[in-house]
Amino acid sequence: MASSEISDNILYQKLQEMIAAKKDLRDPLIEILRDAQEIFGYLPAAVQELIAQELNLPISKVYGVVTFYNYFSQIPLGKYVINVCTGTACFVKGAPKLIQMLEDELGIKAGETSEDGLFTISTVRCVGACSLAPVLLIGEETFGRIDSRAKLVEILDKFRTLA
Ligand code: FES
Incomplete structure (x- = not known):
């Protein structure tokens, strides 16, 4: 076997x-x-x-x-699930652009898991940190004002080195 x-x-x-x-x-x-x-x-x-x-x-x-329920997944999740907030404040401040940057950076679409099994892109509704919009969460950590690719890559790299 x-x-x-x-x-x-x-x-x-x-x-x-x-x-x-x-x-x-x-x-x-x-x-x-x-x-x-x-x-x-x-x-x-x-x-x-x-x-x-x-x-x-x-x-x-x-x-x-x-x-x-958003919580349940029918696909294998990555080690880190990146939850991009798509609530109103985040949407207005660039959540769609943030999702696009993530998709480009990881070579996957929202809802998918990266080939190395590290990241899954997901979305959530308002997480109550609107003043920091646009916001994403990885595990318990909240990251705000992610308005450039450089900031996003810095966050991804932090988790890549933890892996
Ligand atoms: S809309 Fe994103 S934190 Fe409130």
Whole structure:
């Protein structure tokens, strides 16, 4: 058996145990999806199918929840998720340009993950730091007034060196 198959089996076993522990909670779907995303790093179709089956829910219900919440991802996420704020203040101050610069810099589109697995570009609504617009978040860190490619590259480089 290949080592990736073995690690997949371990992840699925972990998922089954977590579902068994939580399936009798009142309305457990969101919590189980959140845990499943932590286990796999994202929510592939096979995981969604298994959760639907175990909770006795139609797959459409699981899929509906996964696609409704921005938090859930159906693609493997990068080590660092770059959340660009697209709230009104950030939009007016250049969020679309910031997204474009990120896309150019990383060679991917918003919603995608860079080939090296380091970065995923995502968007969020207002994060309450409008005076710093345009803003992006990486993990818990907020970066503001990113109005030039040089500032953006400086931030990306900081995370590249951490990797
Ligand atoms: S609109 Fe971006 S922080 Fe408020």
